[in-house]
Amino acid sequence: MNNSGSANFLLLPIPEYPLLDCVPNKTVKIVVLGASNVGKTALIVRFLTKRFIGDYEANTGALYSRKVTLDGEEVSLQIQDTPCVALQDDAEGLYCQEQINRSIYWADGYVLVFSITDHNSYRTIRPLYQHVRRIHPSGNIPVILIGNKSDLLRARQVPADEGETLASSLGGVYFEASARENHEGVHTAFLQLCHEVGLHHYTMPMFFFVGHVISLAQVSRALGGGNGEKRRGGLHLARPKSPNMQELKRRFRQVLSSKVKSATAL
Incomplete structure (x- = not known):
């Protein structure tokens, strides 16, 4: 994937262990999780650069970083891309690489992604969320659910109301988006999670x-x-x-x- 052409856009390798916060109250750390071919990298790149790139190399777990303005304050936003997760053959267990587990532990907020054209990717979401809860040290987990590829309505396998019901049961908000065609929908979804992370972790009165x-x-x-x-x-x-x-x-x-x-x- 070619990441040139954006002055304030960095692509870093995944750290061996989670990075420590330099300024905790001004850093938002998000990880994007989901099955294969659901468009995780495309969503991240679309959000950060407004561009859509159709072809990507196999995901190696990149960490994207840039400055954003959130509720009138400039914050450091770090978004961790991840390899795919997969259901085990018995459909009850979940296979995650250790790299994914480290990312889950590192993050403050979670984007769970499935494709509306792939019901199996939808089925991974609930066990994936349960896996996140087992690993992350906090009981309260800011999370959003994105049903990607909303431009392919004729191939839809997951109705919108099923996505909304699942997101509600996980305590999150559901968005349908198209990384290919619509920057605004992707932008709204990510900013919603950034806002929730900010409220959850970094707002404390005197x-x-x-x-x-x-x-x-x-x-x-x-x-x-x-x-x-x-x-x-x-x-x-x-x-x-x-x-x-x-x-x-x-x-x-x-x-x-x-x-x-x-x-x-x-």
């Missing part, structure tokens, strides 16, 4: 307690900035700490407690 203001920076220090190592599904991966809400509340109470002690001492 807190007031006995005359003190506790900022996001103080919360970050209270959470301990280092890296943690976790094992999930046989994986041994490094990832910046991402505590759940209960852990966040517990540590936040510690911050408040220290503020009370300081006020009392004065």
